[in-house]
Amino acid sequence: MSAHCPASRDIPRRTVESFRENGFAHVPRMLSAGEVDSFRTASLAALSAHSKSDDAGATRIISTEHVWRADGPLRELALHPRIGAFAERLAGMPLRVWRGDVLLKEPRRSARTNLHDDETFLPFEGRVSLTAWVALVDVTVERGCMTFLAGSHDRPGPDRVGLPALSADPDGYMLKYWPGLNWNTRVTVPLRAGDCTFHHGRTGHMAAANTTDEQRVSYVVALIDAEATYRPVSGVDVPGELTPGQRLPDDLYPRVGA
Numbered sequence: 001m002s003a004h005c006p007a008s009r010d011i012p013r014r015t016v017e018s019f020r021e022n023g024f025a026h027v028p029r030m031l032s033a034g035e036v037d038s039f040r041t042a043s044l045a046a047l048s049a050h051s052k053s054d055d056a057g058a059t060r061i062i063s064t065e066h067v068w069r070a071d072g073p074l075r076e077l078a079l080h081p082r083i084g085a086f087a088e089r090l091a092g093m094p095l096r097v098w099r100g101d102v103l104l105k106e107p108r109r110s111a112r113t114n115l116h117d118d119e120t121f122l123p124f125e126g127r128v129s130l131t132a133w134v135a136l137v138d139v140t141v142e143r144g145c146m147t148f149l150a151g152s153h154d155r156p157g158p159d160r161v162g163l164p165a166l167s168a169d170p171d172g173y174m175l176k177y178w179p180g181l182n183w184n185t186r187v188t189v190p191l192r193a194g195d196c197t198f199h200h201g202r203t204g205h206m207a208a209a210n211t212t213d214e215q216r217v218s219y220v221v222a223l224i225d226a227e228a229t230y231r232p233v234s235g236v237d238v239p240g241e242l243t244p245g246q247r248l249p250d251d252l253y254p255r256v257g258a
């Protein structure tokens with residue numbers, strides 16, 4: 001699988017501006033058709049080998065758990081040079097990869113993904129965190145594409161409200177703690193297979209249920225400021241024996257492009 005790595009100047013300025021202003025950006029054709037086929041095959045194989053259900057948010061998403069840590073195509077996808085180059089350009093700083101997983105919404109058996117931000121779950125402290133969400137099939141509105149609250153990454157404090165606040169009100173906690181977000185524009189982004197969105201860790205987002213007859217197959221790559229430190233979040237496991245405040249070790253949290 002060849003991966004063309006774009007120079008910074010090849011990343012459209014409007015993509016960078018969209019990310020900085022809106023807290024998300026859509027990148028068409030992040031992967032070639034050949035890459036989509038082989039990464040989808042690897043994703044489905046990984047799901048049947050080690051799937052885990054996530055009923056916590058009642059999303060009924062079936063996901064792998066840190067599948068990228070094993071060698072193979074799904075590690076290649078997490079460390080894909082094109083994804084890394086875009087992510088660093090959008091973030092404007094060096095990053096590390098800390099997660100790569102397959103997400104599956106089964107046809108007609110899924111639920112919507114509640115409105116949330118990823119920093120609530122984030123076991124690190126850093127200047128920026130972001131996620132690349134890569135479509136491995138066409139993901140229309142009916143198949144459960146994502147909707148973003150434009151500009152919600154750039155909201156007044158508190159920075160985080162913690163998992164208990166989310167658990168108490170999984171769908172409403174963002175609007176409760178940051179009521180101004182009720183008025184942010186919501187942008188729904190259907191993706192063709194091979195397209196990708198990037199969203200900031202503080203950007204509110206949600207997704208529809210998959211009401212089609214085909215599986216929704218996607219892959220998420222989570223990235224964090226290269227200088228981030230460990231900040232435990234109760235109930236969120238991280239690889240490695242980290243102590244609070246510790247910088248993330250290169251072997252377990254590889255630098256983009258390393």
Ligand SMILES: O=C(O)CCC(=O)C(=O)O
Nearest residue numbers: 103113118131133207220
């Ligand atoms: O795939 C979904 O429905 C939600 C994914 C998500 O919340 C994320 O990637 O941060």
